[in-house]
Amino acid sequence: MKYLQRLLCLLPGLLWLQQSIAQEIRVSGVVTSRTDAQRIPGAVIRVKGSSSGAQTDADGRFAINAHEKDTLQVFYLGFEPAFVVVGSNHVINISLESTNRKLDEVVVTALGISREKKSLGYAVQELKSKDISEAKETNLVNALSGKIAGVQVTNSQGNMGSSRIVIRGETSIAGNNQPLFVLDGVPVDNSQLGVGTGRDFANAISDINPDDIAAISVLKGPNAAALYGSRASGGVIVIKTKTGKDTKGGLGVTVNSGATFEKVLILPDFQNSYGQGTGGQFSYKDGKGGGLNDGVDESWGPKMDGRLIPQFFSNGEAVPFVAHPNNVKDFYVTGYTLNNGLSVGGSSEKIDYRFSYNNTKQVGILPNTGISRNTFVASNTFRLTPKLTLSTYANYIRSAADNLPGVDGKRGNSVTLQFIWFGRQVDIEKLKNYKNPDGTDYNWNHSYYSNPYWIQNENTVGMLRNRFLGNARLSYEIQPWLTAAFRIGTDYYQDRRKYRVAYYTNGTPFGSYTEDAYAVNETNGEFTLNAKKKLGSNFDIDVLAGGNLRTNQYEQNYQQAPRLAIKGVYTLNNSRDPLVSTSYLSRQKVYSAFASAQVGYHNYAFVNLTARNDWSSTLPVSYFYPSVNASLVLSEAFHLQSNVLSLLKVRGGWAQVGKDTDPYLQVNTYPFNTPFGSQPLLTVSDKYLSKNIKPEITTSTELGVEAGFFKNRAKIDVTYYNTTSRNQILLADVSGSTGYLKKLLNSGELKNHGVEVQLGLTPIITRSGFRWDVNVNYARNVSEVVSLDNDGFLNSYVLGSSGNIQVIATKGQRYGALFGSAFARDAQGRVLVNADGRPQTDPTQRVLGYFTPKWTGSINNAFSFKGFNLSFLIDTKQGGSIWSGTNSTGMRTGVLAATMPGRDQEHGGLPYYNDGTKNVQLPSHDATAPNGAVVKHDGIIFDGYTADGKKNTAVLPAMDYYKAVYSSSLSETSIYDASFIKLREVRLGYTLPQTIVNKWGLQSVNIALVARNLGYLSKHAPNIDPETAFNTGNGQGLETLQIPTTRSFGFNLNVSF
């Protein structure tokens, strides 16, 4: 191996020999790292202006032929390039400065333009490949969680599915608020198709293999992202993929292998005293009302004290009625993710190449669920002539799943709904054989549910997504100061889903079969002209102008056999009824012209200008939007640098971004309804559209200060921003009595302002190589819905809902209000009760909380010592609310431990009897009731007052009490503070010493252990994870019996040859 490697290293040298001419000298030396004096193998040495090059060997040595006065260029990933002029000394030792310690950090900005960070007038934060790939999250979005100030990620449910990301709060009342994802300069799709179909399909960006990512820049708002145009008002996530240049030399082969194990993080705390039934009674006969309360699926039944009761498995025989405390927990399995990848890359003076393959296989925490993904990437750069460069990138992704976990609390496909009604005595083991000999299901209840294993194994939803992401970029250096570039990029995928519902499934006796197919495409063609010039000795000018043509196409084709003709065959042909079919096609085109200019003065004062005009097919008018920002490095301008102050920079900017809308919102149309027999039907659409829509305009002002102290061992970056989004395009709900349910409005206004703070500290750094870094992120965002329509008719816009609770944007308030019913209260704020002692509900609904948090923050501590690094990340969201379906339902069904108080004498229940019309409290549990009435011990008095101001004294049985207080029409009692502090990530990594690795003939070996979502340091919402989402839309803050979130433990091995 070693010889081969050396041979390859020599290859460029050999090539050079053929072309060599006289007067050359042999230059040799060692390349080391300036920080730790370690030798660097695989560094690339080039002679400027010639084609010759070499690489350092395993000991960091190099030798190259050059002329005197030639400049040697030395490159190595993670280090700043070095330039050394060959003098009379032919032995040149070069030490490289690590990039992450350097002041003049370079970041990727809009349109993939690299800029020195100090020249930017806005905040930008970057993540390196290690932070992304070692997090071992299959959904890229989750890997960003807690690492960037102002970025809010709402996790997937279970260990797969969608995750939502929002930067600096929501800027659009109704539209997409997630950032635009741009991969190597080309936008990629991140939509979540098929929301509300009972499965949580992952958002499309999760197709990207994190191991292929070199770096991610987060452009947080319009100020940074204005050049991206329409879709940038929610910020931009700029992804730079790895190229052949990133390989460290050697063969350029990297093998990556990892495994992660995922377990349920939190399950509800169940009670284990009372089993299925109602009023304390239960006896099983047929599970649908034939026995005593055996159609009832609640746990208000007999005490599970081993008394003998016929149960679902006992064929009518009375058997001990006992608790199965882990009957829900034992249903979940340990999920895992196996991740194996290989990449080959290299770089020569003509070509950079990289090929990678990755296989990710994920198995869910629900039985029989999983998804696998194969990605292939080929990325090449050809320096065709010294002036002409061609870069190509091709990524093929195949995601396939036989069954994805069911969500949305639908009985036919979601087991989490069943589990919040699951009889506490039910033994899950006995349900594993879920099918009777006649093909029907075997279950504990037949009035509402099919066996949970039946749901997992028979009612499956599969998907297959084939995706191609590709781009090609040709750039030509017209003059040393002028470059023209043309790029074309496309993102195309087909996503086919197959929904099976088996014969005999509860509620669908004939089952059904559905195929749902999508084809999504976005293509961008872009031309730019870029001029960079020094004007005199004082000014640097960098001007760019260009145009972009974007086309989007979206197609859906849905077909359903609503009732199967025969069981077990899943095709559309197998149907009793005519197929239900729909198809939908939408197309969009946007032409854009844009320009930007940067003027730098003495490398410490910078002004950036951008301008863009879009012509979108979705709007009748074109729209223009400019931005300006400036930065001043005070420390350099006024020579303030000292041992204390290393950097002081102020920055500020103003930007506008216009946003178009969805296609076909200008002209009213008449949708088809399913024909009545052979009679075609057309209806008037329930949406009233408008011819004259204007673009949404987001205006943003941003100010910031950056400072570094003690050689940048302490760094602080503070940003203030203020964003106003006007002319919001919304299909607002209107009273049905207008004849329509929605009207297109173009007038809403939403404001956000906030502060972001990043703090970086290196409290300890020793000569022996020990280092401790602390990174703190803090972000506070304040939003206000200023108006919804010009005339003031509309007070709120519904973002989402579940049952009786709505998530709304309402005038004058914070975005994302949870709106629902509350207790009726008297003037003193005391809850009013009815004569029977049940609390009253106020008929007027009100805002009960907001899902948007007040602030978010994180602290990361990282320690490194001689190849070891250990970090832990603590992440928090504070001040938001969540409505919990698990708590609302579980309190009514009596399965939660929280329903124990008052259920019997032991748990503080009051003694009472019923006199035929009402419950009468008794003085003690030993007292007897008059006329031989039965004395009960499960009485509770609701803490409230009657309308005439008297303290409530009416006793309710515990069951009635909990059903009344947690009634589905009373939202207030199921709203919780969603604040939490989570131990998000712990990572332990070890990089084997170069000396050992080199002996093995390898380039590098990294081992990492990572644990994610380990647990809470603090949380307020019982029984659930407060950060859970069931889709990526704006209707957040609802926990609707989602699959529990997971904690994961994994390891990763990365070996380079």
Added chain:
Amino acid sequence: MKKWLIPIYILAAALIFSGCRKELDRININPNEPTIPDPEYLFANGIKSNVDTYWGTDATMETTLLYVQYWSKIQYPDPDRYIPASTSIQSVWNNFYAQGITDFTTLIQLGDSLKLPGYKASSIIMRSWIFQVLTDLYGDVPYSQAGQIEKYLTPKYDRQQDIYNGLLTELKQAVTIIDANPGAPLAGDSLLLGKLQNWKKFANGLRSRIALRIADRDPEGARKVFADLAAEGNVFFADGDREAKLNYLASPSQNPVGRNRETRNDYRISKTVIDQLQALNDPRLTVYAAKPADGGPYLGVTNGLPADSASRLGFSKTSDVGSAFTASQAPAFLFTYAEQLFILAEAAQRGFYNGNASDLYQQAVRASFKQYGITGATVDAYLAQPAVQYNVANYKKSIGDQKWLALFSESLEAFAEWRRLDYPQLKPAYTGVLLGKMPVRFTYPSSEQALNGINYKAAVARQGTDLLTTKVWFDMY
């Protein structure tokens, strides 16, 4: 670059971009749906979708069928205890307004612009029928400003008496149009088979129905309606005429009740209606009710049982509604010959109509029996019973009890007539949550508070608290 070339460059750029604009506009033409409606298809949809609502889960099975105690619930009994799902209240409102009122308002406009008086007249009648159902249910509702989104984003609520009077005027106008254009084309009509004379009878039936609705509050107004009808020749549905009904077809065009029974088993026939049928030895029992699956005698379920008691009765031991109503091709009735006769009987009794109330009452009962294929001696024997005989002294009881039986499963009309006539005397649901009262209207959908708040508040201030127990204007007693 020569300076004089600049305008040419600008011109060229402008030309290119104007070309682009055309291309962009072309792309934004919706390829999925037509932009111009076909009147036939729109009319067919208006009938189908609104009859679906009228006969559907939200307006009937989860609400009015339970309130008038035709049906009861054996699973999920909350609605039967007068806790309607907010979605039921909402979707009745939304469907009738956003599908019904809009489709027919559009057709009325098309009727004018395309010179299609048949569509115009029948659409006025359908829209009037929908408004009548809406105001019966909710009380004051948007009428004069409804369905005109360009003018009114928040339509005001009209008083119920104004709505009924407006509808009487509109229906009379529709009859006038039909009289002037008796042969005008009308297609897509699965309700009255495209015959404008049938539509005229339906319109007159609705006029007579509304006249009785206002009769307690405004007897003179009611009298005037019948006087008008008499002057026009009393053209009503006659024996053997096509009634206003929709014959449902096989899946997926099946009856909403049939669709429900394909997958659900939540409902039973109410004990109240079984008791009444049995007390009167009514042969319609075998039509209205089905035998329990396990066999045995007809057994209805008491309205408003708690979940456990209801489920304890057992799915297989209790009676569902008869297959005449649960079959997928069972018809939905909007206006029957029997109802017309009951109306005329009461109008005669009140002196609005020239006829013998007792005779008309007997004819009405016979028509109801005939509707279900029961004729002959059994009917005579039934009518001869003292409890069935027409009682002039308490005509509201005679007509109320029998109309209730005749309207079985047409619960929206039955709910209105039960409130107006106060017969049959029903006992509130066993565990009803209205403190011994019964629902006498729907509450307004909760969305109205947010979307049409000012007008909502004005309506509530005028009509009374927005509760199920607040009486609407026509419900005088």
